[in-house]
Amino acid sequence: MNPPPQLLVRTRELPPVMLASQSSRRVELLREILGDFGVTPSYATELNDASLGPRRLCEINAQRKAFSVSERFPDQLVLGADTLVFLDQEPLSKPADTEEARRMLARLSGRIHQVITGVCLIQSNTARMRLFSVVTYVRFRNLTPEEIEEYLSRVNVMDKAGSYALQEEGHRLVEAVEGSRSNVIGLPTEALRAALKEW
Numbered sequence: 001m002n003p004p005p006q007l008l009v010r011t012r013e014l015p016p017v018m019l020a021s022q023s024s025r026r027v028e029l030l031r032e033i034l035g036d037f038g039v040t041p042s043y044a045t046e047l048n049d050a051s052l053g054p055r056r057l058c059e060i061n062a063q064r065k066a067f068s069v070s071e072r073f074p075d076q077l078v079l080g081a082d083t084l085v086f087l088d089q090e091p092l093s094k095p096a097d098t099e100e101a102r103r104m105l106a107r108l109s110g111r112i113h114q115v116i117t118g119v120c121l122i123q124s125n126t127a128r129m130r131l132f133s134v135v136t137y138v139r140f141r142n143l144t145p146e147e148i149e150e151y152l153s154r155v156n157v158m159d160k161a162g163s164y165a166l167q168e169e170g171h172r173l174v175e176a177v178e179g180s181r182s183n184v185i186g187l188p189t190e191a192l193r194a195a196l197k198e199w
Contacts, residue, residue: 014199015123020069020080025167029187030079034196042080044068048093054086055133058118063131066120074124077199083117083186085162092162101163102148105173108162109143115162115184119192121199130195134188136179138166147172 017037019030027039042065047057059082066080085092087107095101114135121130143151151172157163164173166184182189 014196015075015077018069018073018076018078020065020078023186025165025186026081029182029185029189030192033189033193037079038073038076040069040072042066042068046082046093048091050090054084054089054091054114054116055118055135057091058082058084058116059120059131059133060118062118062120062133063122063129066122070122070124077121077123079192080120080122081117081187083115083161083183086114086116087111094159094161095157095163097158098152101152101157104163105143105148105151106145108140108164108173109148110140112137112139113162114138117183117186117188119188119195121195128199130199132191132195134180134183134191136177136181136183136188138174138178138184139176140173141175143173 017034019026019037019039020042022039022041030037044064046061049057052060061082062080065082066078069080070078092104095104115138116133116135118133151169155165155168164170166174166181177184180188180190
């Protein structure tokens, strides 16, 4: 039997941490490595400009989210994150409707795409910031139209970049994952653990 996962650090070794997100997925992932933290939404507008490049785009969005919350909590260590799916360097964000979700899944079918999460850690009152991103490669199975419809009937994809979630019926779509699986879900816990230790 594997031992239970250890918390990253004792809470007293870090400033109070504030997650700039209401994503239940990110809350669960952060809870795996950190014992105590706050949660508040970020109202920053996300960019979708492919000309910035995949990693830079995710990092800028993460930074915008963290900065908007850090203004309200300058003494806390604010964590902002942004996850996007990229196919042929094009960002696939959250679908506007079911038809767009259907088209996205059809485009991803049988191909390898990137999932990138940008992460920003900032504490305003000490003028400290750490910005980084993590890339995971995901290979989709060859999907029939019927399999796409079955997935859409089982999972609410409207709030999910690329119109899918690895942790929700992901086995129906995904053939292989190269890199951090938690990154695909919304927070690269391995890299974040190291960044918080360095902090």
